[in-house]
């Protein structure tokens with residue numbers, strides 16, 4: 001550990017919002033802290049965990065066409081319930097974006113039941129996800145009293161590549177905010193160079209595969225423990241070494257870094273549990 005690392009605070013990461021206890025009947029999600037999680041619903045295939053995350057969020061916002069995804073997926077996820085009752089129960093607080101993708105009947109339905117719709121069609125330089133994060137941080141007043149706030153973004157990975165890069169860019173646009181991108185397969189978030197990092201792994205959900213990616217700029221010194229292929233003060237850059245197809249060994253990964261890095265880990269095991277129940 002260098003002098004610089006010793007002066008940095010440690011940041012703990014634990015994906016408690018994904019954790020569950022198994023019983024014979026069902027999965028009980030164990031994270032009951034609902035007042036610090038915000039859910040953002042994007043316009044791409046929503047992961048199976050979405051409704052569980054919904055229950056554990058204190059605020060839910062759809063990015064433009066994300067409202068269509070929510071509206072359409074509810075009767076598919078819960079086929080034995082009345083679609084209108086379901087859509088009323090899972091009512092987003094806000095729909096925000098340039099509103100070129102949300103269908104008119106979907107917008108009308110949610111407006112009628114009290115969802116706030118924010119039209120930002122004048123801004124064609126930031127994505128709808130960016131607009132939603134700005135809303136959460138600036139317009140809603142959620143963040144002020146909640147330093148532990150996590151913004152969980154569903155439908156963020158595995159779709160159109162330009163959108164995926166836009167979603168990753170949002171992590172770099174709001175580096176001090178804990179934003180977690182989720183799909184059925186992967187979870188990704190930024191590790192800030194301001195901290196050293198301890199990432200707690202729940203092996204029944206997370207891994208085995210992971211990556212540490214120097215997306216914003218090359219890194220000159222990264223040191224890790226807890227991985228199959230650890231970095232020993234290694235440099236990483238696109239065109240050279242980047243850490244993909246790495247694997248987690250054990251329940252704790254530590255990362256010392258000199259530039260912000262993207263951390264990504266597989267979460268497919270979660271779906272195997274969810275599908276079984």
Ligand SMILES: Nc1ncnc2c1ncn2[C@@H]1O[C@H](COP(=O)(O)OP(=O)(O)OP(=O)(O)O)[C@@H](O)[C@H]1O
Pocket residue numbers: 041042043044063064065066097098100101102127128129130155156157158159160161163164166167
């Ligand atoms: N295929 C996708 N893969 C990943 N993320 C997506 C995808 N489609 C949309 N998103 C995310 O959902 C948000 C809302 O999507 P929406 O389709 O409403 O956006 P848009 O700006 O109208 O996109 P488009 O460029 O297709 O017009 C986007 O800002 C983006 O974050």
Ligand SMILES: Cc1ncc(C[n+]2csc(CCO)c2C)c(N)n1
Pocket residue numbers: 098123124125126127128
């Ligand atoms: C250099 C540059 N490239 C692309 C866009 C287009 N764009 C970026 S975000 C966005 C909103 C999507 O809802 C749109 C249309 C731009 N403005 N500037």
